[in-house]
Amino acid sequence: MNILFKFQKFIILGISLAFICIGVLRQEHLAVLQKAVKICLECIGVG
Amino acid sequence: MKNKNKRTIIQLIAAAFTNGYIFGFLQNKIYTGNTKVMCVPGLNCYSCPGAVGSCPIGALQAVLSGRERKFSYYVFGIIMLFGVIFGRLICGFLCPFGLIQDLLHKIPIPKINVPKDIDRPLRYLKYVIAVVFVILMPIFLVNQFGIGSPYFCKLICPVGTLEGGIQLVSTNEILRSQIGFLFSWKMGILIVVVVLSIIIYRPFCKYICPLGAFYGLFNRLSFYQMEVDTKKCTGCKACERQCKMNVEILKNINSAECIRCGECKDACAFDAIKSGYKAFGKEKK
Numbered sequence: 001m002n003i004l005f006k007f008q009k010f011i012i013l014g015i016s017l018a019f020i021c022i023g024v025l026r027q028e029h030l031a032v033l034q035k036a037v038k039i040c041l042e043c044i045g046v047g
Numbered sequence: 048m049k050n051k052n053k054r055t056i057i058q059l060i061a062a063a064f065t066n067g068y069i070f071g072f073l074q075n076k077i078y079t080g081n082t083k084v085m086c087v088p089g090l091n092c093y094s095c096p097g098a099v100g101s102c103p104i105g106a107l108q109a110v111l112s113g114r115e116r117k118f119s120y121y122v123f124g125i126i127m128l129f130g131v132i133f134g135r136l137i138c139g140f141l142c143p144f145g146l147i148q149d150l151l152h153k154i155p156i157p158k159i160n161v162p163k164d165i166d167r168p169l170r171y172l173k174y175v176i177a178v179v180f181v182i183l184m185p186i187f188l189v190n191q192f193g194i195g196s197p198y199f200c201k202l203i204c205p206v207g208t209l210e211g212g213i214q215l216v217s218t219n220e221i222l223r224s225q226i227g228f229l230f231s232w233k234m235g236i237l238i239v240v241v242v243l244s245i246i247i248y249r250p251f252c253k254y255i256c257p258l259g260a261f262y263g264l265f266n267r268l269s270f271y272q273m274e275v276d277t278k279k280c281t282g283c284k285a286c287e288r289q290c291k292m293n294v295e296i297l298k299n300i301n302s303a304e305c306i307r308c309g310e311c312k313d314a315c316a317f318d319a320i321k322s323g324y325k326a327f328g329k330e331k332k
Contacts (some may be wrong), residue, residue, distance in 0.1 A: 013131050016131060020120070022124075024121060028116060028120065036093040036098075039094050040093065040197070043094045046216065
């Protein structure tokens, strides 16, 4: 447990990088891009 | 140079960098390049004409509200990555809306200190907003096609109205013809947040911001850490009197509410507060 505690930052760093890779494989980044390159009507208070 | 002045310079550079597409402001259009696949660390609407990256909160809702995916590894991964490297240092140094609130608070009129009885419970509101408006509503409140909406952006967030809405609506006739109650509602929220920011320090960050809520969870776990040197500290609490986020520095310097602005370091006459990157956690005894 002590070792886990000592390396907790690196563990979280590893999980976050793994999540990003899984997200890219699931093409979530394309969903983000698709939304971000159009004016978000909800965000600006129109839609 | 004092930490406070250095911070303002870094905040200005970060805001300029995040909104670096100057043609967007000149031509009343938003940037459509591939850099928008990446999220910026702070709260910055991707419908701001200058935005070159995506807002993490907007991006999270964009994925969650879609038909195909009900969890976003990509955006949670990015938020975790920023969180574990910086914690809420992002709120203090890199968030453009944090800078706007800081500048508004510099307007020289009397300030209000929210009483503890009201302040304490209100701090939990941002967690409720993060869970309900950013995660649950976009997943479960969907139309007949299974598609949700970015409810936080739509109903609460004043950043899009300020950074994108006002300019785009005032210069685009088609958009102007479509505005209705929602625009008035969001303008109302924006006016309230602006007025409150003048008299209360960073009310949006303290009580509403879901991104600050997520990053706050990482304050204890991030590589960037604050520390009180107990050998040098005299317990005078000059740091706590200086802290505008009302953090109990001597008890919990890496509190989820600390935006790591470093004003406590400036206030300490004994140089007892340190901050910086630490690779390993302290071993439990």
